[in-house]
Amino acid sequence: MTHRSVPVARSRRLAPVAVAALLAAFVVPVLAAEPANAATPLRTLAAAKNKFIGFAAATGPLANESAYRTIAQTEFSQITPENAMKWDSTEPSDNQYNFSGADQIVTFAAANNQVVHGHTLVWHSQTPSWVQSLSASAMRTAMNDHIATVVGHFASNPVVQSWDVVNEVFDENGGYRSSFWYNTLGSGFIADAFRAARAADADAKLCINDYNVEGINAKSTAMYNLVNTLKGQGVPIDCVGLQTHLSTQYGFPGDMQQNIARFAALGVTVRITELDIRIPTPRTAAKDATQAQYYTNVVNACLAVSACTGITIWGFTDKYSWVPDTFPSEGAALIYDENYQVKPSYTAVNTALGGSPNNDTTAPSAPSNLAASGTTSTSTTLSWTASTDNVGVTGYDILRAPGTSGGTFAVVGSSTTTSFTNTGLTAATSYRYQVRAKDAAGNTSAVSNTVTVTTSGGTGDTTAPSAPSNLAASGTTASGTSLSWTGSTDNVGVTGYDILRAPGTSGGTFAVVGTSTTTSYADSGLSAATSYRYQVRAKDAAGNVSAVSNTVTVTTLSGGGTGGCSVTATVQTSWGNGYVMDPVTVKNTGTSSITGWTVTFTLPAGHTISGSWNGTVTVSGQNVTVKPVGWNSTVAPGASVAFGFQVSRPNGDTSTASGFACTTP
Numbered sequence: 001m002t003h004r005s006v007p008v009a010r011s012r013r014l015a016p017v018a019v020a021a022l023l024a025a026f027v028v029p030v031l032a033a034e035p036a037n038a039a040t041p042l043r044t045l046a047a048a049k050n051k052f053i054g055f056a057a058a059t060g061p062l063a064n065e066s067a068y069r070t071i072a073q074t075e076f077s078q079i080t081p082e083n084a085m086k087w088d089s090t091e092p093s094d095n096q097y098n099f100s101g102a103d104q105i106v107t108f109a110a111a112n113n114q115v116v117h118g119h120t121l122v123w124h125s126q127t128p129s130w131v132q133s134l135s136a137s138a139m140r141t142a143m144n145d146h147i148a149t150v151v152g153h154f155a156s157n158p159v160v161q162s163w164d165v166v167n168e169v170f171d172e173n174g175g176y177r178s179s180f181w182y183n184t185l186g187s188g189f190i191a192d193a194f195r196a197a198r199a200a201d202a203d204a205k206l207c208i209n210d211y212n213v214e215g216i217n218a219k220s221t222a223m224y225n226l227v228n229t230l231k232g233q234g235v236p237i238d239c240v241g242l243q244t245h246l247s248t249q250y251g252f253p254g255d256m257q258q259n260i261a262r263f264a265a266l267g268v269t270v271r272i273t274e275l276d277i278r279i280p281t282p283r284t285a286a287k288d289a290t291q292a293q294y295y296t297n298v299v300n301a302c303l304a305v306s307a308c309t310g311i312t313i314w315g316f317t318d319k320y321s322w323v324p325d326t327f328p329s330e331g332a333a334l335i336y337d338e339n340y341q342v343k344p345s346y347t348a349v350n351t352a353l354g355g356s357p358n359n360d361t362t363a364p365s366a367p368s369n370l371a372a373s374g375t376t377s378t379s380t381t382l383s384w385t386a387s388t389d390n391v392g393v394t395g396y397d398i399l400r401a402p403g404t405s406g407g408t409f410a411v412v413g414s415s416t417t418t419s420f421t422n423t424g425l426t427a428a429t430s431y432r433y434q435v436r437a438k439d440a441a442g443n444t445s446a447v448s449n450t451v452t453v454t455t456s457g458g459t460g461d462t463t464a465p466s467a468p469s470n471l472a473a474s475g476t477t478a479s480g481t482s483l484s485w486t487g488s489t490d491n492v493g494v495t496g497y498d499i500l501r502a503p504g505t506s507g508g509t510f511a512v513v514g515t516s517t518t519t520s521y522a523d524s525g526l527s528a529a530t531s532y533r534y535q536v537r538a539k540d541a542a543g544n545v546s547a548v549s550n551t552v553t554v555t556t557l558s559g560g561g562t563g564g565c566s567v568t569a570t571v572q573t574s575w576g577n578g579y580v581m582d583p584v585t586v587k588n589t590g591t592s593s594i595t596g597w598t599v600t601f602t603l604p605a606g607h608t609i610s611g612s613w614n615g616t617v618t619v620s621g622q623n624v625t626v627k628p629v630g631w632n633s634t635v636a637p638g639a640s641v642a643f644g645f646q647v648s649r650p651n652g653d654t655s656t657a658s659g660f661a662c663t664t665p
C-alpha cells in the first residue's frame with residue numbers, strides 16, 4: 001500500500017440519544033456517592049492547589065463496577081484512558097476506526113466534570129503489525145492520517161485537552177529507541193507527529209512522554225535536549241510527561257523537583273502521567289509506609305513547581321494494575337487495595353495535597369445571605385454566600401419548612417454550588433428555606449439565615465393589589481417618623497409594601513426607601529427640620545404592584561441633640577381685620593430639659609400684634625421674638641408649653657404670621 005486516503009472524522013459526534021444513554025449509565029450524583037473514607041476528595045484538594053489529580057481508566061470496571069466508578073468520579077478531576085486511545089484500539093485495521101472505549105471514557109469524564117488526557121498517538125508498542133511493516137512514505141502517511149483522525153475525533157470536545165503525541169522514543173542511554181518508527185522514518189517522525197497533532201486540534205496541549213525520566217539522568221537529559229531543539233525549531237510541543245513508574249527497591253529520584261524545574265524553564269509544562277510505586281509483594285506495614293513516603297515525595301515535587309500541572313496515577317486500585325503482570329514479584333503499587341479500601345498511600349497523597357484525612361472534626365462556617373429570586377407559582381431559586389471549611393466544603397443541604405412560621409425544616413435537596421432551584425411548589429403558598437454546608441468528613445455547619453418565599457397564584461396572575469389607604473405618620477422626631485396604613489387586598493395575597501419618599505412638600509421624585517411585610521414602617525436617618533412626603537404601594541407574589549396610597553407630608557423636628565425645640569403655630573380664629581394664633585406650641589425635642597426658649601416669626605406688612613399671653617413679645621419691624629414669661633421657661637424632654645397672640649391686619653387681608661422657628665439658649 002503506497003497511498004491511504006482517510007476521511008478525517010472531525011465532525012463525527014455522538015448522537016444526542018447516545019449521549020443521554022451514556023450519561024444515564026455513568027453519572028453518579030456527587031452527593032449520593034459517599035467516598036470510601038471520610039477525607040476531603042483528592043480532586044477538591046488538588047483544585048485548591050491549582051493542579052489536576054487523575055487516574056488511568058480501564059473501560060471494563062468503568063462500565064461494570066459501581067465501586068470503581070464512585071471513586072473515579074469522587075476523587076479525580078482528570079482521566080487518561082489506560083488503553084482505549086492507543087492505536088490498536090482506535091485503528092486496529094487500516095482506516096477502520098473504533099472509538100467505543102475512548103468515547104465511553106470521555107463521556108464519563110464529561111458527566112463528572114473531569115478532563116481527559118489522550119494517550120497515546122505514536123508509540124512502538126500496541127501498534128498493529130500492519131503499521132510496522134509499511135514503507136517509509138506509507139508509514140508517514142499512516143501516522144499523519146491516524147493523528148488527524150484520532151485527534152480530530154475529539155478536537156471540538158472541550159473535555160479532551162491534551163495528548164501524548166509520542167511515547168517512549170528514547171533508550172536508557174539517551175539515544176533514540178530502535179523502534180520501527182525510528183528505524184523507518186528517522187527521528188523526524190517526532191516533529192512530524194507534533195505538527196500533525198497541532199493541525200488536527202489547534203488548542204490541545206501536546207506532550208512527549210517517557211519513563212525513567214523522573215530524575216536527572218542520561219535519558220531525561222536527552223529528552224530535555226530534544227524539547228529544547230524542537231521548541232527552537234518552532235515545533236508545537238507544549239508539555240513533558242514523566243511517567244513515574246517507580247519501585248521502592250530502586251530508591252526515590254531525589255532530584256525530581258529540579259528535573260521538573262529544568263523542563264519548566266524551557267517553557268513547557270510538566271505532567272506526572274503514569275504514577276505508580278510498586279513494592280515487593282506481599283504488602284507489609286513497613287513497605288506501605290515506604291510507598292506512602294514515595295507518593296508524598298512525588299506530590300511535593302509537583303506542588304513545588306507551578307509548571308507541573310498535575311498528577312495522573314496509573315489506575316487507583318490494586319485490583320487493576322499492569323504491575324503484577326509485568327513484574328511477577330512486585331505489585332500493590334496503587335493507593336487503594338483490591339477491595340477499594342484506602343491504603344496509607346492514599347492518606348499520603350491526600351495529606352500532601354493539604355487534606356487532613358480521617359480526623360477532621362471542624363464544621364464549615366454557616367452559609368449566609370440566603371436569598372430567593374425568580375419565584376413563580378411552582379418554583380423559586382435560592383442563592384447564598386459560600387461557607388468556608390478547613391478542608392473544603394463538599395456541598396450544601398437545602399432545608400424547607402411549610403408556611404411563614406411553625407412546622408419543621410426538612411432537607412429537600414442538595415447543591416454543590418451556591419444556588420439551588422426548588423421546583424414542584426404549590427401556587428400561592430409560603431415556604432421558609434435555610435441551607436447548611438457539609439464537608440467530606442460529614443461535618444455539618446449551622447444553618448443560614450431563613451428566607452420566606454410565597455409562590456405566585458398560578459401562571460398568568462396579572463391582578464394588582466388594591467392601593468393601600470389611610471397612610472398616616474406619627475411619632476415624628478428630628479430624625480425619623482413612623483408610617484402606618486390600611487392594608488391592601490389581592491386575589492393571591494399581598495407579599496409586602498414598598499415605601500416611597502419624595503423630598504420637600506412638593507416637587508421632586510418619589511423613590512423606594514424601604515419595604516415592609518406589615519402595615520407599618522419606621523423611616524429613620526432623616527434630617528432635622530426637613531419636610532418629606534411619603535406614599536406606599538402593595539406587591540403580590542407574581543410581581544404585580546398596586547397604585548400608590550394617599551400622600552402624607554412629614555416635617556421633622558428641629559434640633560435633635562440635647563435641648564432642641566420645635567414650634568407649631570395654629571390659627572385659632574380669624575375675622576376681616578384680625579386673627580388669633582393659639583396655641584403656639586413649643587416642644588422640647590431634645591433629650592434633656594431646656595431652660596429658656598426663643599420663638600421668632602414674621603408678620604406680613606401692615607400686621608400688628610394687639611395682644612399676647614404666656615409669652616414675652618418683642619417686635620422689631622415685622623420681626624417678632626417671643627420668650628417665656630417665667631413659669632413656662634423650663635420644658636422637660638418631649639414636653640410642650642404654649643403661648644398665643646392676637647393680630648390686627650388690613651381689612652380684606654387674609655394672610656397670617658409665618659416663618660415660625662424655635663431655638664434654645
Ligand code: 9MR
Pocket residue numbers: 082083125126167211243274322
Ligand atoms: O497499563 C497498560 C497496560 O494495561 C497495557 O497492557 C500495557 C501495554 O503495553 O500498557 C500499559 O500502560 C503503559 C502505558 O501505556 C505507557 N507507559 C507504560 C505503561 C505501563 O506499561
